[in-house]
Amino acid sequence: MSLVLICDSLMKRRDRVPVLQDVSLAIPEGARVALLGHNGAGKSTLIKLILGLTPLDSGTISILGARQGSDAARQAVAHLPEAVAFQGALTGRETLRYFAGLAGEDPRQIGHLLDRVGLAEAADRRIATYSKGMRQRLGLAQVLLRRPRLALLDEPTSGLDPISRHDLYAIIDELAAGGTAVLIASHALTELEARTDRIAILSKGRLVADDTLSALSHQAGLPTRMRVRASGSDGADFIARSTGGARINGASVEITCPPGAKMATLRTLSGLGPQVSDIDVVPPGLEDLYRHYSGDLS
Ligand SMILES: Nc1ncnc2c1ncn2[C@@H]1O[C@H](COP(=O)(O)OP(=O)(O)OP(=O)(O)O)[C@@H](O)[C@H]1O
Numbered sequence: 001m002s003l004v005l006i007c008d009s010l011m012k013r014r015d016r017v018p019v020l021q022d023v024s025l026a027i028p029e030g031a032r033v034a035l036l037g038h039n040g041a042g043k044s045t046l047i048k049l050i051l052g053l054t055p056l057d058s059g060t061i062s063i064l065g066a067r068q069g070s071d072a073a074r075q076a077v078a079h080l081p082e083a084v085a086f087q088g089a090l091t092g093r094e095t096l097r098y099f100a101g102l103a104g105e106d107p108r109q110i111g112h113l114l115d116r117v118g119l120a121e122a123a124d125r126r127i128a129t130y131s132k133g134m135r136q137r138l139g140l141a142q143v144l145l146r147r148p149r150l151a152l153l154d155e156p157t158s159g160l161d162p163i164s165r166h167d168l169y170a171i172i173d174e175l176a177a178g179g180t181a182v183l184i185a186s187h188a189l190t191e192l193e194a195r196t197d198r199i200a201i202l203s204k205g206r207l208v209a210d211d212t213l214s215a216l217s218h219q220a221g222l223p224t225r226m227r228v229r230a231s232g233s234d235g236a237d238f239i240a241r242s243t244g245g246a247r248i249n250g251a252s253v254e255i256t257c258p259p260g261a262k263m264a265t266l267r268t269l270s271g272l273g274p275q276v277s278d279i280d281v282v283p284p285g286l287e288d289l290y291r292h293y294s295g296d297l298s
Contacts, residue, residue: 037202078148084139088128132159
Protein backbone atom coordinates (compact mmCIF):
# COMPACT_ATOMS: atom_id res chain seq x y z
CA MET A 1 0.00 0.00 0.00
CA SER A 2 1.49 3.36 -0.94
CA LEU A 3 2.52 5.84 1.72
CA VAL A 4 0.58 9.10 1.91
CA LEU A 5 2.55 10.73 4.71
CA ILE A 6 6.24 10.30 5.45
CA CYS A 7 7.77 12.22 8.35
CA ASP A 8 11.50 11.62 8.61
CA SER A 9 13.67 12.57 11.59
CA LEU A 10 11.66 15.66 12.55
CA MET A 11 13.20 18.09 15.01
CA LYS A 12 11.42 21.13 16.36
CA ARG A 13 12.44 23.56 19.10
CA ARG A 14 10.33 26.23 20.74
CA ASP A 15 12.21 28.92 22.65
CA ARG A 16 15.32 26.72 22.25
CA VAL A 17 13.56 23.85 24.04
CA PRO A 18 13.17 20.69 21.93
CA VAL A 19 9.47 19.83 21.58
CA LEU A 20 9.90 17.15 18.89
CA GLN A 21 13.02 15.06 18.65
CA ASP A 22 13.86 12.67 15.84
CA VAL A 23 10.23 11.84 15.07
CA SER A 24 9.70 9.53 12.08
CA LEU A 25 6.22 8.38 11.15
CA ALA A 26 4.74 7.02 7.94
CA ILE A 27 1.06 6.47 7.17
CA PRO A 28 -0.14 4.44 4.18
CA GLU A 29 -3.41 5.07 2.39
CA GLY A 30 -6.44 3.74 4.21
CA ALA A 31 -4.72 3.51 7.61
CA ARG A 32 -6.20 4.97 10.78
CA VAL A 33 -3.41 5.93 13.19
CA ALA A 34 -4.01 7.14 16.74
CA LEU A 35 -1.54 9.77 17.95
CA LEU A 36 -1.38 9.68 21.74
CA GLY A 37 0.59 11.61 24.31
CA HIS A 38 0.27 13.55 27.54
CA ASN A 39 -0.50 17.29 27.46
CA GLY A 40 2.48 19.03 25.93
CA ALA A 41 3.92 15.84 24.37
CA GLY A 42 4.03 17.50 20.94
CA LYS A 43 0.93 16.18 19.13
CA SER A 44 -0.39 19.56 17.97
CA THR A 45 3.12 20.65 17.02
CA LEU A 46 3.46 17.58 14.81
CA ILE A 47 0.11 18.35 13.15
CA LYS A 48 1.12 21.99 12.59
CA LEU A 49 4.39 20.86 11.01
CA ILE A 50 2.55 18.49 8.66
CA LEU A 51 0.19 21.32 7.70
CA GLY A 52 3.17 23.55 7.05
CA LEU A 53 1.90 26.10 9.59
CA THR A 54 5.11 26.14 11.57
CA PRO A 55 8.64 25.61 10.22
CA LEU A 56 10.75 22.51 10.86
CA ASP A 57 14.21 22.82 12.39
CA SER A 58 15.35 19.69 10.59
CA GLY A 59 13.98 16.54 9.00
CA THR A 60 11.59 16.18 6.08
CA ILE A 61 7.87 15.77 5.54
CA SER A 62 6.39 14.39 2.35
CA ILE A 63 2.68 14.24 1.55
CA LEU A 64 2.27 12.12 -1.57
CA GLY A 65 5.72 13.31 -2.56
CA ALA A 66 4.92 17.01 -1.98
CA ARG A 67 6.55 19.22 0.62
CA GLN A 68 4.40 20.29 3.59
CA GLY A 69 2.66 23.60 2.97
CA SER A 70 3.05 23.39 -0.83
CA ASP A 71 -0.06 23.75 -3.00
CA ALA A 72 -0.09 20.02 -3.77
CA ALA A 73 0.22 19.14 -0.07
CA ARG A 74 -2.50 21.60 0.95
CA GLN A 75 -4.81 20.10 -1.61
CA ALA A 76 -4.23 16.60 -0.26
CA VAL A 77 -4.63 17.39 3.44
CA ALA A 78 -7.69 18.27 5.52
CA HIS A 79 -7.51 19.29 9.16
CA LEU A 80 -10.13 19.21 11.88
CA PRO A 81 -8.85 21.34 14.77
CA GLU A 82 -9.90 20.64 18.34
CA ALA A 83 -11.86 23.88 18.63
CA VAL A 84 -13.52 24.46 15.27
CA ALA A 85 -14.13 28.15 14.63
CA PHE A 86 -16.67 29.25 12.03
CA GLN A 87 -18.31 32.55 11.18
CA GLY A 88 -21.32 32.56 13.54
CA ALA A 89 -23.51 34.73 11.27
CA LEU A 90 -23.47 32.15 8.45
CA THR A 91 -25.57 28.99 8.35
CA GLY A 92 -24.01 25.53 8.10
CA ARG A 93 -25.07 25.28 4.47
CA GLU A 94 -23.65 28.72 3.57
CA THR A 95 -20.39 27.83 5.27
CA LEU A 96 -19.97 24.60 3.34
CA ARG A 97 -20.92 26.40 0.11
CA TYR A 98 -18.17 28.93 0.82
CA PHE A 99 -15.57 26.21 1.45
CA ALA A 100 -16.72 24.22 -1.59
CA GLY A 101 -16.12 27.37 -3.67
CA LEU A 102 -12.63 27.81 -2.23
CA ALA A 103 -11.72 24.18 -2.82
CA GLY A 104 -13.31 24.00 -6.27
CA GLU A 105 -15.62 21.21 -5.09
CA ASP A 106 -19.10 20.52 -6.41
CA PRO A 107 -21.62 22.39 -4.18
CA ARG A 108 -24.32 19.84 -5.05
CA GLN A 109 -22.83 17.40 -2.52
CA ILE A 110 -23.47 19.80 0.39
CA GLY A 111 -26.99 18.57 1.21
CA HIS A 112 -25.76 14.99 1.36
CA LEU A 113 -22.76 15.93 3.52
CA LEU A 114 -24.91 17.85 6.02
CA ASP A 115 -27.18 14.84 6.21
CA ARG A 116 -24.18 12.50 6.62
CA VAL A 117 -22.95 14.38 9.70
CA GLY A 118 -26.45 14.67 11.19
CA LEU A 119 -26.95 18.39 10.51
CA ALA A 120 -29.70 18.21 7.89
CA GLU A 121 -32.27 19.85 10.15
CA ALA A 122 -29.89 22.56 11.38
CA ALA A 123 -28.42 23.26 7.92
CA ASP A 124 -30.17 26.63 7.54
CA ARG A 125 -29.65 27.86 11.09
CA ARG A 126 -26.92 30.36 11.94
CA ILE A 127 -23.80 28.68 13.36
CA ALA A 128 -23.97 31.04 16.36
CA THR A 129 -26.91 28.88 17.48
CA TYR A 130 -24.99 25.57 17.11
CA SER A 131 -23.76 23.59 20.11
CA LYS A 132 -20.06 22.66 20.35
CA GLY A 133 -20.85 19.16 19.07
CA MET A 134 -22.75 20.60 16.09
CA ARG A 135 -19.81 22.83 15.18
CA GLN A 136 -17.57 19.77 15.43
CA ARG A 137 -19.90 17.92 13.02
CA LEU A 138 -19.79 20.84 10.60
CA GLY A 139 -15.99 20.71 10.81
CA LEU A 140 -16.16 17.07 9.90
CA ALA A 141 -18.42 17.86 6.92
CA GLN A 142 -15.78 20.37 5.81
CA VAL A 143 -13.14 17.61 6.00
CA LEU A 144 -15.34 15.25 3.96
CA LEU A 145 -16.04 17.97 1.39
CA ARG A 146 -12.35 18.11 0.56
CA ARG A 147 -12.13 14.34 -0.11
CA PRO A 148 -8.62 14.47 1.39
CA ARG A 149 -5.86 11.92 0.92
CA LEU A 150 -4.67 12.71 4.45
CA ALA A 151 -7.01 13.75 7.29
CA LEU A 152 -5.52 15.20 10.47
CA LEU A 153 -8.10 15.12 13.24
CA ASP A 154 -7.25 16.81 16.54
CA GLU A 155 -9.42 15.50 19.42
CA PRO A 156 -12.30 14.96 16.97
CA THR A 157 -14.71 13.58 19.59
CA SER A 158 -14.30 16.34 22.16
CA GLY A 159 -17.72 17.83 22.83
CA LEU A 160 -19.58 14.94 21.25
CA ASP A 161 -22.11 12.75 23.05
CA PRO A 162 -21.66 8.94 22.91
CA ILE A 163 -23.95 8.42 19.90
CA SER A 164 -22.26 11.24 17.96
CA ARG A 165 -18.87 9.74 18.81
CA HIS A 166 -20.00 6.45 17.39
CA ASP A 167 -21.25 8.20 14.22
CA LEU A 168 -17.99 10.11 13.91
CA TYR A 169 -15.91 6.93 14.00
CA ALA A 170 -18.25 5.38 11.41
CA ILE A 171 -17.47 8.36 9.14
CA ILE A 172 -13.73 8.01 9.83
CA ASP A 173 -13.99 4.32 8.89
CA GLU A 174 -15.66 5.31 5.60
CA LEU A 175 -12.93 7.87 4.88
CA ALA A 176 -10.23 5.25 5.50
CA ALA A 177 -12.10 2.64 3.44
CA GLY A 178 -11.98 5.15 0.56
CA GLY A 179 -8.16 5.29 0.87
CA THR A 180 -7.70 8.38 3.06
CA ALA A 181 -4.83 8.12 5.55
CA VAL A 182 -6.17 9.30 8.92
CA LEU A 183 -4.18 10.59 11.89
CA ILE A 184 -6.27 11.08 15.03
CA ALA A 185 -4.72 12.92 17.98
CA SER A 186 -6.75 12.11 21.05
CA HIS A 187 -6.82 11.36 24.74
CA ALA A 188 -9.92 9.17 24.42
CA LEU A 189 -8.07 5.88 24.75
CA THR A 190 -10.99 3.52 25.20
CA GLU A 191 -12.75 4.53 22.00
CA LEU A 192 -9.53 4.61 19.95
CA GLU A 193 -8.65 1.06 20.94
CA ALA A 194 -11.29 -0.45 18.69
CA ARG A 195 -11.31 2.17 15.95
CA THR A 196 -7.70 2.55 14.82
CA ASP A 197 -5.22 0.29 13.04
CA ARG A 198 -2.06 1.60 14.63
CA ILE A 199 -1.01 3.44 17.75
CA ALA A 200 1.74 6.09 17.80
CA ILE A 201 2.72 7.45 21.22
CA LEU A 202 4.67 10.67 21.74
CA SER A 203 6.35 11.16 25.08
CA LYS A 204 8.25 14.39 25.74
CA GLY A 205 8.63 14.98 22.01
CA ARG A 206 9.90 11.50 21.15
CA LEU A 207 7.96 8.79 19.38
CA VAL A 208 8.18 5.94 21.88
CA ALA A 209 5.76 3.51 20.20
CA ASP A 210 4.40 3.05 16.68
CA ASP A 211 2.75 -0.25 15.85
CA THR A 212 -0.48 -2.22 16.00
CA LEU A 213 -2.09 -2.69 19.38
CA SER A 214 -1.34 -6.40 19.37
CA ALA A 215 2.33 -5.94 18.37
CA LEU A 216 2.79 -3.29 21.07
CA SER A 217 1.09 -5.58 23.59
CA HIS A 218 3.42 -8.38 22.64
CA GLN A 219 6.54 -6.19 22.82
CA ALA A 220 5.53 -4.70 26.16
CA GLY A 221 4.95 -8.16 27.70
CA LEU A 222 2.18 -6.78 29.87
CA PRO A 223 0.26 -9.26 32.01
CA THR A 224 -3.23 -10.53 31.33
CA ARG A 225 -5.62 -10.38 34.28
CA MET A 226 -8.02 -13.17 35.11
CA ARG A 227 -10.98 -12.64 37.37
CA VAL A 228 -12.17 -15.92 38.76
CA ARG A 229 -15.45 -16.38 40.59
CA ALA A 230 -15.63 -19.17 43.14
CA SER A 231 -18.78 -21.24 43.49
CA GLY A 232 -18.76 -21.79 47.27
CA SER A 233 -17.95 -19.51 50.21
CA ASP A 234 -14.56 -21.18 50.91
CA GLY A 235 -13.75 -21.50 47.23
CA ALA A 236 -12.13 -18.08 46.79
CA ASP A 237 -9.39 -18.80 49.37
CA PHE A 238 -8.75 -22.17 47.82
CA ILE A 239 -8.50 -20.69 44.30
CA ALA A 240 -6.21 -17.89 45.54
CA ARG A 241 -3.88 -20.46 47.20
CA SER A 242 -3.85 -22.74 44.15
CA THR A 243 -3.10 -20.00 41.61
CA GLY A 244 -1.14 -17.36 43.53
CA GLY A 245 -4.00 -14.90 42.93
CA ALA A 246 -5.45 -12.31 45.30
CA ARG A 247 -8.99 -12.26 46.68
CA ILE A 248 -10.71 -9.10 45.55
CA ASN A 249 -14.00 -9.67 47.35
CA GLY A 250 -15.86 -12.48 49.09
CA ALA A 251 -16.25 -14.68 46.05
CA SER A 252 -13.67 -13.53 43.49
CA VAL A 253 -9.94 -13.84 42.91
CA GLU A 254 -7.77 -11.77 40.57
CA ILE A 255 -4.78 -13.46 38.99
CA THR A 256 -2.09 -11.47 37.17
CA CYS A 257 -0.58 -13.69 34.48
CA PRO A 258 2.68 -12.89 32.69
CA PRO A 259 2.31 -13.48 28.90
CA GLY A 260 3.82 -17.01 28.93
CA ALA A 261 1.81 -18.23 31.92
CA LYS A 262 -1.75 -17.77 30.66
CA MET A 263 -2.40 -21.31 29.44
CA ALA A 264 -0.78 -22.92 32.51
CA THR A 265 -3.04 -20.80 34.75
CA LEU A 266 -6.11 -21.76 32.73
CA ARG A 267 -5.15 -25.44 33.06
CA THR A 268 -4.76 -25.03 36.83
CA LEU A 269 -8.18 -23.39 37.00
CA SER A 270 -9.74 -26.11 34.90
CA GLY A 271 -8.26 -28.69 37.32
CA LEU A 272 -10.15 -27.03 40.17
CA GLY A 273 -13.40 -28.31 38.63
CA PRO A 274 -16.66 -27.10 40.21
CA GLN A 275 -14.85 -24.78 42.67
CA VAL A 276 -14.68 -22.30 39.78
CA SER A 277 -17.99 -20.90 38.57
CA ASP A 278 -16.81 -18.27 36.06
CA ILE A 279 -13.64 -16.76 34.54
CA ASP A 280 -13.13 -13.38 32.85
CA VAL A 281 -9.88 -13.01 30.91
CA VAL A 282 -8.88 -9.33 30.58
CA PRO A 283 -5.98 -8.76 28.16
CA PRO A 284 -3.91 -5.57 28.50
CA GLY A 285 -5.77 -2.66 26.91
CA LEU A 286 -4.69 0.58 25.30
CA GLU A 287 -4.73 2.33 28.66
CA ASP A 288 -2.19 -0.17 30.07
CA LEU A 289 -0.04 0.14 26.95
CA TYR A 290 -0.21 3.91 27.02
CA ARG A 291 0.99 3.96 30.63
CA HIS A 292 3.76 1.53 29.80
CA TYR A 293 5.10 3.35 26.74
CA SER A 294 4.65 6.87 27.99
CA GLY A 295 6.63 5.94 31.08
CA ASP A 296 3.75 6.54 33.46
CA LEU A 297 3.86 3.51 35.72
CA SER A 298 1.60 4.92 38.40
N1 LIG B 1 3.63 28.74 20.12
C1 LIG B 1 4.38 28.15 21.06
N2 LIG B 1 5.40 28.79 21.65
C2 LIG B 1 6.17 28.21 22.58
N3 LIG B 1 6.00 26.95 23.01
C3 LIG B 1 5.00 26.24 22.45
C4 LIG B 1 4.12 26.79 21.46
N4 LIG B 1 3.24 25.84 21.10
C5 LIG B 1 3.52 24.75 21.83
N5 LIG B 1 4.57 24.98 22.65
C6 LIG B 1 5.18 24.01 23.57
O1 LIG B 1 5.52 22.85 22.82
C7 LIG B 1 5.29 21.68 23.60
C8 LIG B 1 4.36 20.76 22.81
O2 LIG B 1 3.09 21.37 22.73
P1 LIG B 1 1.89 20.74 21.87
O3 LIG B 1 0.79 21.77 21.84
O4 LIG B 1 2.43 20.25 20.59
O5 LIG B 1 1.48 19.49 22.79
P2 LIG B 1 0.22 18.52 22.68
O6 LIG B 1 0.77 17.13 22.77
O7 LIG B 1 -0.61 18.86 21.51
O8 LIG B 1 -0.56 18.86 24.03
P3 LIG B 1 -2.16 18.84 24.39
O9 LIG B 1 -2.53 17.39 24.55
O10 LIG B 1 -2.19 19.58 25.69
O11 LIG B 1 -2.89 19.55 23.28
C9 LIG B 1 4.72 22.15 24.93
O12 LIG B 1 5.78 22.20 25.86
C10 LIG B 1 4.21 23.55 24.64
O13 LIG B 1 4.31 24.36 25.78
